[in-house]
Amino acid sequence: MKTLFAHRGMSSLAPENTLAAFSLVKEHGLNWIECDVDVLADGTIVVCHDDSLDRCTDRTGSLYDLTREDLDDIDAGSWFGDAFIGEPIPTFDQLIALVNEHKLNINVEIKSCTAGQAMTEKLINGVIKGLENLHQDCDLLVSSFNPLALSEFKRKSPESAVACLFEKETLQSDWLSILQACGAEAIHLEDGSVTKERVIEMKDKGYMVNVYTVNSLSRANQLFNWGVDGVFTDIGQSFPSRYRPLL
Template sequence: MTGRIIAHRGMSRLAPENTLAAFRMMAEHGVQWLECDVDLLGDGTAVLLHDTQLDRTTDRSGTIADLTRSDLEHIDAGSWFSPAFAGERIPTLDQLIDLLNALELNANIELKSPVGGAAAGRALVDTVLKALDRLDPDRRIILSSFNHLLIRRAADQLQGAPTGASIELACLFTRESLREDWRTVIEMAGAGIVHPQDRGLTRAEVETMRAAGFDVNVWTVNDPARANQLLNWGATGICTDVAHLLIRGSAGRRSR
């Protein structure tokens, strides 16, 4: 199995998702790429959290809009997964940047779609892009989103910007949103990568996307046989909860 193996929310079967513990664990398994979700707290701090609500993956209730950076040190984001991870915190994007540089990891950062209107969307994109300026030049980043207007914003902001770390843009699609106009959507968004859902994805679709010149990273694939099939069809990457298992099928080679 060859191709980019992307650890969905980090090593999320071995550690609490979207935490530094889940990302640090990648190095010991030879996984080079992580996927994470980024959104803004009420004070504009960029943090890694999938849900708007805190209940599922922390010991707090409410929404991230109710929080400020100073609240993070009092929130447990690990005990829900296992007592061994008690005290794990919701990471900030700045902490992720430091980790990527230190461990020489690459990241697919998903921009969550803010509920606070256009101003919130612009703030999210601009905050993330500013944070990425601190990346070492040899780091690689994919910014993705289901909200393709956020990707368009990122494309506009990156145009003519000084080059540092490699930043590519991707449009995420569910099975239902992957319609016949997918190429128009991607090109108008300014993206160069397609991130389709695995469910129902066909060989013809993958081959058409690749023939059109787009990389194709499929989410979320946890069956090694299916992952191998997709890569044989021409998919360039697999986003998975079990990167530690799929990486073994890559003959121990690091995915880049």
């Protein structure tokens, strides 16, 4: 069975990385979500792709200047549509509760924290603590573009499966050494970097190969035919039922 990851939730139907977007996943037949996590000044782990509020909320400024209490006054939904006015930035604990309720699997992307090493440690430790509440029947994959952060997470949580993320420009011939150093089980590739030969090579080395972000059904079909294990997509609702196990 090939895997569809709902990229930041059902992000073409609801504002990305919100509980509204994640709550739509199961009803559209998917059982995996992808989310991004970062950390606030007080150590609260939040689900947010950017380290600033500017793109997806009604505010500007850095995440790293906020505390949990500040989230109550931030609207992360009205930019997307009137139906989502007042939708908050979720905490990681809130997302884990939703994942457990909906019996979903989760790929947690640890952001490459731009606030320094101390905050990165807070982020890693907070993610590990939050994952203690994940139901044992929910599958987990933790990924990051930052191999130092990912290897530190793996050192502290050796039982968790991890995946190294690469952009097209950062995928070099040393990819295997990086995966081995991180103790990775999977590699996540930017779509534009993927060739059939590269997929075969990585699969032959024993790694799961997942590709982001694939919003073309024909391209997804091609990737799956090449042996790719999963794709991250914003349009999971548009894929045929053969890829949506809950339908």
